[in-house]
Amino acid sequence: MPTAREPHHQVPQTLGATASRETATLGDPQAAFVPFAATLRFASDAGTFIADSARAMVSSARKQAYRGTLIRPNGTHLPAIAVLFASSDPTFYAAEAASLARNQLLCVGPEAYALTARVALEGRQVPVVVEEDAGTDLDMALFTGAPIAGPGGEGDEEPAPLHPLGTRERDLENKKIFYDILDQVERLHAHGLYHRDVRAANICVRRFGSSPQDIHATLIDYELVTSYEGTDVPATAERYNRALFDALPRLVSPVAHSEPPTSFVRDVGYLAALHFELWEGRSIAEAEPAKLAFGTRPFFQYTSTGAVAVRRLDREQDLDPLARELGLTPLDSTHLFDARMVAYAREHIAPGGFLDERGRGILNRDASFLRDAPMDDLARDIVYRAWREACRAAGRVPEYASFEEQPPMLQQSNIDQIRDIPVKVRALGYRIVPLAEAGPDARVTAFSPEEIESLAYLEHRRWWQERLHDGWIAGFPRNDEHRVHPDLIPYDELSEQSREYDRVAARGIIGILEQLGFAVTR
Secondary structure, rough: OOOOOOOOOOOEOOOOOOOOOOOOOOOOOOOOOOOOOOOEEEEEOOOEEEEEOOOOOOOOEEEEEEEEEEEOOOEEEEEEEEEEEEOOOHHHHHHHHHHHHHHHHHHHOOOOOOOOEEEEEEEEEEEEEEEEOOEHHHHHHHHHHEEEOOEEEOOOOEEEEEOOOOOHHHHHHHHHHHHHHHHHHHHHHHHHOOOOOOOOHHHHEEEEEHHHHEEEEEEEOOEEEEOOOHHHHHHHHHHHHHHHHHHHHHHHHHHHOOOOOOOHHHHHHHHHHHHHHHHOOOOOHHOOOHHHOOOOOEEEEEEOOOOEEOOOOOHHHHHHHHHHHOOOOEOOOOOOOOOOOOOOOHHHOOOOEOOOHHHHHHHHHHHHHHHOOHHHHHHHHHHHHHHHHHHHEEEOOOOOOOOOOOOOOHHHHHHHHOOOOOHHHHOOOEEEEEHEHHHEOOOHHHHOOOHHHHHHHHHHHHHHHHHHHHEEOOOOOOEEOOOOOOOOOOOOHOOOEEEHHHHHHHOOHHHHHOOOEEEEEE
């Protein structure tokens, strides 16, 4: 085995699902696709696409891919990839559009914005697909420190690389990237599909928030197969195939003889290699056999004879605990106000059952009913104001004079307090219904003192778990900069004054729901 990391196959730094295997041939006189003379700009049903550069980032005889911005009819700006196909090869365009459409149904890969566009460019009718710009090539982010961009649009932060290995932030980034890819691969396998090339070079990453776990990873380059026994290996993946199924088994047993891996075994083996590269920061060519098996029940490992042992991914065992550890939002009716949002998210964004910041952004953008719940305004006008008044009633000067002066983490805590209201209401055995459907006999207009105490207990538990997840510790005095708080103790051990803050939050629940157009009923 090599002792030094082999050079990685370099692909364009930002790609969608469409092509990391195309050979760059821009300017090649033999190419059937003639480059355009000016910066690409065209209108489609999805909106107007404007390329960042006149130079295609991927160009071949079959297609050209441009990175740019899609301006939707409502004015929304989205980072996007436009792929233009040679009209002389319609079958290639049709196959790619069909692949993207299938992936959309499975919620894997980049989001497709326009699949059937045909635009007139420089006197030519050109088939075009427009899709989400999934971000930076993970291979380059891991091994060259390539920066990772944010969601795009106004106010977007400067691109930043992955955090250094060994830091808490990098561990969270790694877990989120790994969760995203596990989620997509498990869904493919559940539908009898195999990617067969799940490498860092076929994964793109983009940030959708300030927290490490707000990163999102997207599996690209979908040349999926349904054949379980497929054995062909792309030249770019030969290094992985050789390491996993030849070199590493021989380190376990010099006489090891591995059968050609099936499509399923290749996918699982490449996932183990991805885990190694994320946490070790080294190429699979440098791996030790024991490093490929991780967790209490590994889904990939070598036996004592050097044979490969694998198992299928399991959502309850492999994915759900990781999602909960990352603090992703479970998609159930106790975490979102409207059952329609849950149904929309499960069908279009996160059928795996957990929503991340990218998913929240899509839900905000595309689910119009979400805008009926102005969380920021409610957090500012009700939650924070109630807390401030409770401080003053107790003779305490609030640490922050306004909602906006709080650190972003504390502002988000105010918002999360609102989002958690359905959990508390259902814990009392009540329902949340639209005001128009709330009969006067069943409607609850005030909670009893005992119910207020139960709700206050639940609010403190939510707050406590939130703080611990964000790295706070118990201590005195309170220090927001160092994340120290004296109230990180059980509810029954709180001072009466601290318990009163939680009761104030509980008493405001019915008013908040009424402003949203909902009522509490028996």
